[in-house]
Amino acid sequence: MPDLSSTPRTTLRRHSERGVADREALHAVLDAGLVCHLGVVADGAPRVLPTAYARAGDLLYLHGSTANATYRAADGRQVCVTVTHLDGLVCARSVFHHSINYRSAMIFGTARLVTDPAERAEALRAVTEHLTPGQWSYARRPTRKELAATAVLAVPLDEASVKIRDGGPLDDPEDCLAGVWAGVVPVRMVFGEPEPDAALRPGTAAPWHIRRYRGRDTTGRSA
């Protein structure tokens, strides 16, 4: 596997101690996320779109509508995809060192609009299963017409950087002498109690893959 930080733009010039250069760390950040931010250049200006995604090996699949102009603008062009997890508010003894704990991955690559029906179906399966594991085999599969209305972008995971900040505040020694509280307020995403659709047929129970969300956070831990 090539090293991830092999280009000037993925080499961290600041806080290089927060850089993580291995592929395993990249996969961990991507696999833990639900929404990414896709950056494209449209008419010379940047455009940042939140979108669903999934990792399939060393490819990232992004999923949208064929009517989405940003997706069409991205085909064959350089894109940047960023996934960020906010993990905590880092409260320092000085405002200057106030910070956040986070994990983020930034991927640079040339996007390809997936045209092969089989790859598009596989990408849709990957995105559905990434968002909601178990849903692909539970819900009705897409028809040929539905697949044709689905736009999928593929971005290779060859050029990427991962940045992680964790732990407590990094205060100046003289500030630590003051009786000021410092520490971290943890932040995480949690799932709530599944809410049945109003038009649900009476007596339709939620399947296990939905029931298990209750009281879990996005890492699968008990909330």
Next chain:
Amino acid sequence: MPDLSSTPRTTLRRHSERGVADREALHAVLDAGLVCHLGVVADGAPRVLPTAYARAGDLLYLHGSTANATYRAADGRQVCVTVTHLDGLVCARSVFHHSINYRSAMIFGTARLVTDPAERAEALRAVTEHLTPGQWSYARRPTRKELAATAVLAVPLDEASVKIRDGGPLDDPEDCLAGVWAGVVPVRMVFGEPEPDAALRPGTAAPWHIRRYRGRDTTGRSA
């Protein structure tokens, strides 16, 4: 106040029913977020950076280090700033209608690197107070040297679009006849128990503005 959706790129071509064109909705999405994604064009390619921010009236302040190349690249240039809240997994009876509930704001504008020391101090105050209300008056204020090492970008809130999806799945009528569960798994960000710094002076109690995070979500509700 000018209408927010007055340019071609902020006019929603898809799911225009999800577009919200008023300034109040824009402010609500921005004020509820903690991290934004800043898109810039660097060497002709897009770059998407997660960063802390705050809204001050009709300006957005983004805060980083003066050593950050993305910030320098953004000065006087077109940027796109996107704030996204994931609110739920929308589980439909068909994979094609599987979706997510979200609120997102996309701001287009020319960024300005703030050079005036007074405005920079005010922006740092706004970002600190947005992340952690109460912290600015509790922690040590920045010195002149610290302020000089802080980069602040200002982006006007003149051209923006807000998109919100909420509610249940939009299934095809024939799929609703099947005994398949459908509904929404809510997602939200919650704060955990504040974790004191290891080097804290014994007996230093967390102040009220930190203690109140416990068991709250990012909207301030009880988790």
